[in-house]
Amino acid sequence: MRHFPLFMDLRGRRVLVLGTGKVAHRKAEPLARxxxxxxxxxxxxxxxxxxCALAIGADAAETELVALFEAAxxxxxxxxxxxxxxxxxxxxxxxIDRDPITIAVSSGGAxxxxxxxxxxxxxxxxxxxYGRLATLADSFKAEIRRRLPxxxxxxRVLERLLGGRAADLVFAGRxxxxxxxxxxxxxxxxxARGMVALVGAGPGAADLLTIRAQRLLGEADVIxxxxxxxxxxxxxARRDAERIYVGKARANHCMAQEDINALLVRLARExxxxxxxxxxxxxxxxxxxxxxxxxxxxxxxxxxxxGVTAALACAAQAGIPLTHRDxxxxxxxxxxxxxxxxxxxxxxxxxxxxxxxxxxMGIVSLPQLRDGLLAHGLPAGTPAALIxxxxxxxxRELRGSLDELVDQAAAWSTRGPTLVxxxxxxxxxxxxxxxxxxMALVGQAFRPAVA
Numbered sequence: 427m428r429h430f431p432l433f434m435d436l437r438g439r440r441v442l443v444l445g446t447g448k449v450a451h452r453k454a455e456p457l458a459r460x461x462x463x464x465x466x467x468x469x470x471x472x473x474x475x476x477x478c479a480l481a482i483g484a485d486a487a488e489t490e491l492v493a494l495f496e497a498a499x500x501x502x503x504x505x506x507x508x509x510x511x512x513x514x515x516x517x518x519x520x521x522i523d524r525d526p527i528t529i530a531v532s533s534g535g536a537x538x539x540x541x542x543x544x545x546x547x548x549x550x551x552x553x554x555x556y557g558r559l560a561t562l563a564d565s566f567k568a569e570i571r572r573r574l575p576x577x578x579x580x581x582r583v584l585e586r587l588l589g590g591r592a593a594d595l596v597f598a599g600r601x602x603x604x605x606x607x608x609x610x611x612x613x614x615x616x617x618a619r620g621m622v623a624l625v626g627a628g629p630g631a632a633d634l635l636t637i638r639a640q641r642l643l644g645e646a647d648v649i650x651x652x653x654x655x656x657x658x659x660x661x662x663a664r665r666d667a668e669r670i671y672v673g674k675a676r677a678n679h680c681m682a683q684e685d686i687n688a689l690l691v692r693l694a695r696e697x698x699x700x701x702x703x704x705x706x707x708x709x710x711x712x713x714x715x716x717x718x719x720x721x722x723x724x725x726x727x728x729x730x731x732x733g734v735t736a737a738l739a740c741a742a743q744a745g746i747p748l749t750h751r752d753x754x755x756x757x758x759x760x761x762x763x764x765x766x767x768x769x770x771x772x773x774x775x776x777x778x779x780x781x782x783x784x785x786x787m788g789i790v791s792l793p794q795l796r797d798g799l800l801a802h803g804l805p806a807g808t809p810a811a812l813i814x815x816x817x818x819x820x821x822r823e824l825r826g827s828l829d830e831l832v833d834q835a836a837a838w839s840t841r842g843p844t845l846v847x848x849x850x851x852x853x854x855x856x857x858x859x860x861x862x863x864x865m866a867l868v869g870q871a872f873r874p875a876v877a
Contacts, residue, residue, distance in 0.1 A: 434479065436461055443484060444482065469490060484508050524552060587607070600727075621699060622694050623731055626712075636733065640662055645664070647664075652712075655705055660703075690726070740845045741847065744821070746851070760776075782847060812825075816843075828848055
């Protein structure tokens with residue numbers, strides 16, 4: 427360890443910043459935020475150090491910076507000169523501010539850019555809610571010490587609160603409920619209460635999960651997951667978390683919805699932290715609304731974490747815009763599931779409006795979909811696309827008119843989950859071409875798709 431990390435209390439104390447340019451102001455801002463009395467100067471005089479807690483050299487002349495360093499070192503005042511390790515007695519780290527939590531990252535001056543990159547990664551993993559959680563814990567500190575004088579017991583209770591349901595409530599924005607959970611934990615022997623998070627797994631790529639979804643997967647005791655959740659996403663969960671499969675396919679349900687609801691309630695009442703993991707978004711054809719209602723009726727706290735729904739992921743990776751100001755001012759999500767063999771859909775408004783139609787689970791009912799839309803006036807040559815296993819490295823696409831897709835779909839499909847996109851905007855995408863190979867979105871760049 428090249429430098430020993432310290433956190434200084436600068437409230438009301440003087441700090442000298444030598445320099446008045448952009449760099450100097452960038453250094454002065456976090457010092458002022460920490461409560462320091464910052465004095466800035468473009469020339470150095472030894473008298474400026476009187477009563478200073480520390481000094482910073484920024485964008486001043488070289489002779490001024492050297493004079494500052496030598497005078498501060500002689501006076502025993504910590505001094506840092508930006509990008510000049512030889513003129514420093516301490517290093518200013520890259521800072522993650524989650525007040526009252528502060529995290530500092532330093533490379534000892536060897537690679538400050540790398541330290542900033544690491545800071546960005548840590549900031550993504552530690553949301554601002556951790557600061558609110560620390561503030562909540564601080565408000566109970568005296569009461570916890572009074573009621574739990576035994577240090578071991580106190581530590582166990584705090585670990586349960588700060589890593590369990592109380593923390594989940596803070597992250598969900600329910601701080602009053604979290605405060606009640608702290609108070610309840612101090613009362614005695616009441617069993618721990620669980621919580622359920624309805625989490626969108628997105629289209630299947632692990633790096634399309636939200637940061638909140640990643641955190642919850644890493645903390646969950648139990649993962650209750652669907653058929654469309656990929657192994658890559660499940661690998662983000664805790665290794666020792668129990669995994670319960672409740673997948674559904676068309677007319678082939680591993681577990682009835684009522685049984686899934688009852689399972690979630692039971693697991694939460696056992697005091698377990700549960701993630702109900704769904705492909706796409708829990709509230710877009712994912713029955714998340716039904717599960718949230720059942721949990722609320724049972725008195726179980728529930729959090730909903732959105733995911734990238736199939737229409738967004740499929741269209742983005744295929745380079746197809748869902749809206750386009752020239753041809754489509756809206757996008758409509760519908761399900762292609764049939765009821766007693768019939769597609770129950772009001773076709774007339776879909777044809778009248780300039781909309782892009784995104785049909786989930788629509789490949790089996792595609793002929794009925796085509797017939798209904800054409801019967802209400804949709805032109806037969808309207809651009810359309812079938813996108814199978816969208817948002818994953820195995821995404822494949824079939825494009826053409828709606829009539830053409832109906833003729834080719836059965837032979838083309840490999841029975842993977844498929845989205846149907848219909849509308850003039852579908853033909854305006856970066857990837858649309860009758861003669862050029864389709865384009866696939868990889869990261870932020872398009873490249874020709876490999877057949």
